[in-house]
Amino acid sequence: MSEPRLRVSRGLAAMRLAARGGARYAVNAPRLFAAAGEHRQRLRDDLALRTAQDVADTLGTMKGVLMKIGQLASYVDEGLAPPARRMLATLQDSVPPMSPELAAGVIRAELGGDPDQVFETWDPLPIAAASIGQVHRAITRDGLAVAVKVQYPGIAETIAADLGNVALIRSLLKVAVPAQDVNGLIGELRDRITEELDYVREAESQRLFAGYFDGHPFITVPKIVDELSTARVITSELATGVRYAEMLGWSQEEKDLTAETIYRFTFRSLYELLAFNGDPHPGNYLFEPGGRVTFLDFGLVKHFTDAELGPLIDMVQTLCIDQDEDGFRRAMEDAGFLQRGAPLATPDIVEHMSVFYDPVRSAGVQTMTGEQASAIARRYVDFKSPLAAYARIPRAYVIIQRINLGLFAILGEMHATADWRSISEEIWPFVLASPSTPMGEAEAGWRAAATR
Amino acid sequence: MRRGLVTAGVSISLFQRAAAAFAASVPSDPADDGLFGPRSVTWRVAADLSAPVAGLRSLLLQALHPLAMAGVDQHSDWRADPGARFASTAAYVVTTTYGDTATARAAAARVRRIHGTVRGTDTVTSQPYDANDPALLLWVHAGLVDSGLAACRLYGARLSAAEEDRYVAEMTAVAELIGVPAGMAPASVAELDAYFTGVRPSLASSASTADTVTYLLEMPDVEPELAEVWQVLAAASAASLPDWARELHGFSGLVPPQREPVRQVLGVLDAVYLGEPGVLEARQRLTLRMRASEAQSSEAQSSEAQSSEAQ
Numbered sequence: 001m002s003e004p005r006l007r008v009s010r011g012l013a014a015m016r017l018a019a020r021g022g023a024r025y026a027v028n029a030p031r032l033f034a035a036a037g038e039h040r041q042r043l044r045d046d047l048a049l050r051t052a053q054d055v056a057d058t059l060g061t062m063k064g065v066l067m068k069i070g071q072l073a074s075y076v077d078e079g080l081a082p083p084a085r086r087m088l089a090t091l092q093d094s095v096p097p098m099s100p101e102l103a104a105g106v107i108r109a110e111l112g113g114d115p116d117q118v119f120e121t122w123d124p125l126p127i128a129a130a131s132i133g134q135v136h137r138a139i140t141r142d143g144l145a146v147a148v149k150v151q152y153p154g155i156a157e158t159i160a161a162d163l164g165n166v167a168l169i170r171s172l173l174k175v176a177v178p179a180q181d182v183n184g185l186i187g188e189l190r191d192r193i194t195e196e197l198d199y200v201r202e203a204e205s206q207r208l209f210a211g212y213f214d215g216h217p218f219i220t221v222p223k224i225v226d227e228l229s230t231a232r233v234i235t236s237e238l239a240t241g242v243r244y245a246e247m248l249g250w251s252q253e254e255k256d257l258t259a260e261t262i263y264r265f266t267f268r269s270l271y272e273l274l275a276f277n278g279d280p281h282p283g284n285y286l287f288e289p290g291g292r293v294t295f296l297d298f299g300l301v302k303h304f305t306d307a308e309l310g311p312l313i314d315m316v317q318t319l320c321i322d323q324d325e326d327g328f329r330r331a332m333e334d335a336g337f338l339q340r341g342a343p344l345a346t347p348d349i350v351e352h353m354s355v356f357y358d359p360v361r362s363a364g365v366q367t368m369t370g371e372q373a374s375a376i377a378r379r380y381v382d383f384k385s386p387l388a389a390y391a392r393i394p395r396a397y398v399i400i401q402r403i404n405l406g407l408f409a410i411l412g413e414m415h416a417t418a419d420w421r422s423i424s425e426e427i428w429p430f431v432l433a434s435p436s437t438p439m440g441e442a443e444a445g446w447r448a449a450a451t452r
Numbered sequence: 453m454r455r456g457l458v459t460a461g462v463s464i465s466l467f468q469r470a471a472a473a474f475a476a477s478v479p480s481d482p483a484d485d486g487l488f489g490p491r492s493v494t495w496r497v498a499a500d501l502s503a504p505v506a507g508l509r510s511l512l513l514q515a516l517h518p519l520a521m522a523g524v525d526q527h528s529d530w531r532a533d534p535g536a537r538f539a540s541t542a543a544y545v546v547t548t549t550y551g552d553t554a555t556a557r558a559a560a561a562r563v564r565r566i567h568g569t570v571r572g573t574d575t576v577t578s579q580p581y582d583a584n585d586p587a588l589l590l591w592v593h594a595g596l597v598d599s600g601l602a603a604c605r606l607y608g609a610r611l612s613a614a615e616e617d618r619y620v621a622e623m624t625a626v627a628e629l630i631g632v633p634a635g636m637a638p639a640s641v642a643e644l645d646a647y648f649t650g651v652r653p654s655l656a657s658s659a660s661t662a663d664t665v666t667y668l669l670e671m672p673d674v675e676p677e678l679a680e681v682w683q684v685l686a687a688a689s690a691a692s693l694p695d696w697a698r699e700l701h702g703f704s705g706l707v708p709p710q711r712e713p714v715r716q717v718l719g720v721l722d723a724v725y726l727g728e729p730g731v732l733e734a735r736q737r738l739t740l741r742m743r744a745s746e747a748q749s750s751e752a753q754s755s756e757a758q759s760s761e762a763q
Contacts, residue, residue: 046740046743047736047739047740057501060719061501061715061718061719061720061722062716062717062719062720062723063719063722063723066719066720066723161712165712165716168713168716168717168720171680172720
């Protein structure tokens with residue numbers, strides 16, 4: 001007989017299918033927490049996760065990690081993203097919520113008492129799915145209305161163990177994002193997921209953002225309630241506002257104000273806090289008229305060093321202010337985006353990259369469109385371009401690609417209109433221009449108060 | 453080369469057809485709990501993450517009986533359309549496991565009718581065979597049961613000794629359904645082991661066994677994205693065979709892959725499987741039935757407790 005060939009491969013290549021599968025899973029699942037009919041509500045309750053074993057069965061053995069790989073894939077590679085993006089948007093929602101008893105058990109373990117003892121009032125029905133957990137409403141004994149994010153029991157250990165299978169993750173990534181430097185991605189993926197499992201870390205990020213934006217006229221970041229927050233539970237002020245889908249129905253004027261707030265939040269965080277909330281996901285925003293936006297979920301925050309951010313700032317400055325093409329190319333090389341000495345003409349590089357800077361290359365009112373966002377995404381993954389062979393995304397900049405692929409998609413969907421260049425000049429550390437809009441004027445008061 | 457016999461179109465659908473068979477065979481509105489019911493060990497074993505290992509191991513084990521192999525070889529056109537063959541086997545197992553009694557009976561009757569035409573003489577041993585021969589039916593049954601246990605032990609839910617015995621005993625129902633006379637199928641782990649000890653002298657690996665096994669292990673007909681998954685599955689399944697079976701197959705020196713890495717690969721496979729149309733809904737139907745029966749049993753217990761208190 002012929003000796004059967006047995007290769008104990010530790011790798012595998014199911015990501016493309018997994019992404020497809022994930023999307024399907026999500027679409028078919030009863031949408032949790034949505035305004036579902038009574039039947040679906042019952043179904044959801046009947047399928048609730050009731051034990052740590054249920055959690056392990058649902059999110060263990062790579063499933064939680066797969067969701068995260070899908071999320072990362074959507075950051076770096078819009079080419080594969082439609083299924084991966086749907087997975088990102090809805091796979092989390094397809095996981096049943098914890099039963100009230102299971103959630104109460106986490107509160108007991110983390111805060112030392114039953115929810116009814118620890119809080120004045122506790123709503124046993126979750127109001128939202130969160131990353132690897134769910135959110136409950138409660139009122140503290142001090143009378144503060146809060147949102148309490150409760151992590152699924154055992155999930156941190158399960159995902160940490162799965163992250164140890166580097167060979168398997170490498171294989172999944174190779175299929176998910178074939179054109180990327182997988183070794184760089186693995187490190188970033190493991191670090192970011194590990195951080196996300198630690199709510200202490202998330203609370204720290206949220207405190208940083210909340211502190212910086214404290215008193216801001218349009219931006220709200222809910223404050224953390226320290227004594228009710230642990231590695232598995234985060235308690236923060238309860239935010240109000242409408243969801244993204246409802247906001248999209250507002251007047252264009254209102255949407256433009258909202259978009260301006262999101263834009264200012266993103267770039268003020270980046271340039272002044274050296275931090276980027278890596279998940280500009282519509283589900284993480286709550287909206288109120290007048291451009292007021294509450295930003296939720298700081299589980300995936302990338303913090304930069306000056307040395308990491310410097311080359312990105314140089315790229316903007318050389319291209320948009322100095323119009324120095326050679327300087328732009330040098331900055332790209334310094335950042336590690338482009339191989340030094342690549343046999344490419346500098347004007348071609350500038351031409352290829354400029355689409356990413358179109359909204360801010362010149363002053364004047366511009367409307368973001370879905371087509372523009374798609375063009376950016378298409379250019380981003382244009383592996384056939386002569387540039388592709390010499391370009392890569394250094395590890396430090398993996399998460400921030402979400403600006404190109406996520407933020408612009410949201411603004412495009414809103415048809416957001418503004419003079420983005422002038423707003424940017426207010427924020428760019430090498431310009432720091434005077435306010436260019438009423439919102440900028442209002443911000444100036446906040447900035448003056450903050451520095452006083 | 454078997455590869456050449458398989459048309460390209462088949463390759464896309466092997467995995468998807470098995471998933472479709474699962475989704476279609478889990479009943480939406482069963483008349484009764486069928487042969488096993490939501491509180492059985494059988495339901496848990498069938499739904500376990502390790503089930504793909506159990507399935508592949510069954511086929512590797514079952515291929516060691518020359519007469520069973522001859523029946524498949526001479527009468528089945530599975531090589532022309534392996535996807536259809538896998539799907540119909542999967543549908544049979546799922547239907548008899550989760551279907552109501554009438555549907556399970558009908559499925560078994562259909563298989564017995566097909567078996568009625570599967571008879572002949574094995575060219576290797578020159579023995580006559582008949583697919584409805586209880587000894588052959590028992591062989592196939594025992595391979596499935598033993599593989600369910602082995603896959604769970606190595607890569608799945610760890611059952612207690614009592615639960616393992618219960619599983620073997622429960623599964624006699626499906627053996628009887630297909631035509632194994634009552635009392636003949638092993639009803640405990642010890643009886644199952646004794647059965648294999650007894651049957652071992654009649655087992656062998658023929659050229660067609662080797663051919664089939666090579667096909668199963670190399671599996672040219674899965675999606676390219678799943679090829680590496682299949683290799684892990686193949687290694688786990690082959691390594692989980694009993695020593696004597698591995699010797700007959702010539703798989704000496706196999707080191708069984710470790711539990712966790714295999715479970716992680718099975719988890720990815722499971723995520724992909726869940727993405728196939730109807731699979732998630734079918735699983736939810738089963739979860740709801742299992743939870744409903746738990747609720748009933750705890751209600752029954754508490755009302756029993758109340759009535760005993762009243763007395």
